[in-house]
Amino acid sequence: MSISDGFLHPDRLFPPEPALRNIARDLYATVRDLPIVSPHGHTDPAWFADDEPFEDAASLLVTPDHYLFRMLHSAGVPHAALGLPRLDGTAPQVDGRAIWRVFAEHYHIFAGTPSRLWVDHAMSAVLGCPEPLTPANADGLYDHIGEQLGRPEFRPRALFSRFGMETIATTEGALDPLDHHRKLLADGWIGRVRTTYRPDAVTDPEAPGFAENLQCLGEITDTDTASWDGMIEAHRRRRAFFREHGATATDHGAPSAQTADLPLPEKQRLLDMALKGALTPTEAELFRGQMLTEMAGLSAEDGMTMQIHAGSRRSTDRALLSTYGPNMGADIPARADWVGGLDALLNRHGHASGLRIILFTLDESTYARELAPMAGHWPCLLIGPPWWFHDSPNGIRRYLDQVVETAGFANLAGFNDDTRALLSIPARHDVWRREVCGFLARMTAEHRMDGAEAEKIATELCYGLAKRAYRL
Template sequence: MLAPDRMLPTEPALRGIAREIHQQTARLPVVSMHGHVDARLLAENRPFTDPAELFVTSDHYVVRMLVSQGVPLEQIGMPAAHEAVAVETDPRAIWRTFCANWHLFRGTPSRYWLEHELVDVFGVPHRPSAETADAIYDHLVAMLERDEYLPRALLDRFDIEILATTDSATSTLGGHAALAREGYGERIVPTFRPDGLLHPTAASWPQSVRRLAERSGIDIAGYDDFLDALGERRRTFIAMGARATDHGHLHADTTPLDHTDAARIFATALRGEVSERDADAFSSHMLFEMARMSVDDGLVMQIHAGVLRDHNAEVRRRFGPDRGFDIPVGAEFTRNLRPLLEAFGREPGMRLVVFTVDETVYSRELAPLAGVYPAMRLGAPWWFLDSPHGMRRFRELVTETAGFYNTSGFVDDARAFASIPARHDLSRRIDAGYLARLVGEGQLTLDEAVETAIDLAYRLPLEAYARRSEHAVSSLGVGADAYR
């Protein structure tokens, strides 16, 4: 059984207040506005393949922890491209490896999420270990064969009001089209992610441009055609229900180029002759252009900056991307975002949500920026900071400058579908504890703390990612009793 007061303050007086606050948010619907669940999972609505796929190989937090302790990627089912290397294909064997290494997750948010999933969602009666691995595996297999554990049934059980996926700008959106035909078009929506098109030195860039031309129906002979094709794809995404764009750049530089320079760099990139310096300048310029397009079409712009992707080139070459080797770097936002914010930061139609994994910029840069530019909101603690203490530090570092209402509320960035309710539960508990402290210190009344907790968990993400027509009239602070 999970401890009912887990992650709430240990001080008795504050724990009682936090418990009361959390009770008002625990059963709120889940608003999951940024994640990486594949829409096809819900469109096909097939049973999950096996416990190893559901809990281990689909979760890069789990993968990277196992790898950090010397477990070969092949041992947990990751094949090496073009190599005749033995790969474990038995999901039970992969599960045994995971359970035998359960102790590695002590003190990590992964442990919290996994326990929540195993106990609360699947009713597992044993703690994972080498000795209990087979019993847990058999229990999970029996659960996954039941209709109530199909993806859509879990979508309802988790009370996910809206789920945003993240989709390449050249995606066919076939899964979303199928879902829309079955009435899920307003509930499961795509997010426009054009990263593969905005970095012209990427090995796949020429193919990405060709696919963009095919998907948009626009022959891309030059830079203006490129912009038109991106605009056309954004319109397609909007027609499919998209609320936002997503940009995972190494740096948050948004310095625009003169149109002539942008066209010149694009032309050299098409010829395969672009320099690293010009490519970086073009990527920064395109962030500015994406902001301009967001002012025009109303898509919320999300920037995730400060992560060096695929730190190990050999792992990327052998096993592909997203194998846990993405490492944070120092981030700078004050100067890098200045061109974008000077141009669009006070535009009524612009909404920018900024995420970071560099805590040093929370109080020095991001909170002051969000605390003055109406268009900007701070995204929730992301990736390595999506943790109990990371969430607490976020509140402590940004609230006094930016307040609560210049943040996006909680978004989960989940890849593992079954972890979504666990992530939201953790966030709600941490916020309940932080707000309880403000009540205990006399900074808030209990009713204010409850209303703020509801806003952070539910209303703020709905408002931050609302369509432009909905964004014009905010419901914040109205009718809080309806959600208690």
């Protein structure tokens, strides 16, 4: 990365013990400037397609970040004070500066959290703020950031280059027309930016508008999605369309890792019922599980890497959901059963040549108990990096501590930042790189590997593994 540390300490996150710190520093020197590969995330493709300047500090850093507004909410800040838009289309009139001041007043509650690291990094290393945010300097920093954002080097494509990014994947629903990616294709930017096939709206019968979604999928792919085979064919075609726009991967969010492998008549029966909205919750789970198995089958055919993000209970705060909609910070992890859940899928497709499936968990108790032993056996399985609440310094330490001994390094998928916040991308990769170096420093200092091996593995973890996992 060609960005400086600014007000951040150059040794941040390294182990403080001198012997370890020195090794970590040396390792970090070999990985800090590797290109950023960001194979999974939720940035807005319009940024890269249109390359318009960002507006202000609040709308850039605060209001799109559910890590931030969930904590502000827990501290008693009403969503209205942040001007967040409601489902009914109304939004309180709060100007950016007022939002920024509220954020500054509460910035201390982020002490010890990764949000603090990411925001500090964005403000310091990217936006050139001279010191961390406080209530006293809020106005000044707001103005400073506003000025910066008006300059050409803060437009999205310039940031892409400045961050040393090699490629970034966005995530679009199966029905998305990919207009922005079409423009990126025309501009020769596909490859640097890619889409990812995320079909939840047409694979989850409990998704809003499921029947209409599926009909729409049939129309745009010229298939009959009321028949099971037709529906699978529709996915096959739509995946090809996504691949034309750079996609090398699919992504699947599910409340659990449950999969199924049913006979065709039973699948058709489930589809019939799903289209009528007549599935029980258990049948809906079965439908989703069958669709995961189907998607693995298609990945075995077309070579797209399959990502499974399972185990979040979505929208547990129903008043919030009805007023503000989903993704407002009330999604909470649940226990996961990966061994039982993936049984059907793996026994159907687990030996398919070239199949690659990356598993992301929110239940850390499955790292050592389930994911590492599974990835240490099945050739198709890779363990994704720590996800969501666990993408933090201590979260990364627990992850490496618990997966490496049983899965080795080669069964990991490297890092991905999974973010909506463009400016946090270098920060997140930097945290991963520092933690990787800290982990390997201890391995080296304990004489479990030598320095040359640690360097190779660090490079793999920060660059090579992600490229191979996603076929980039």
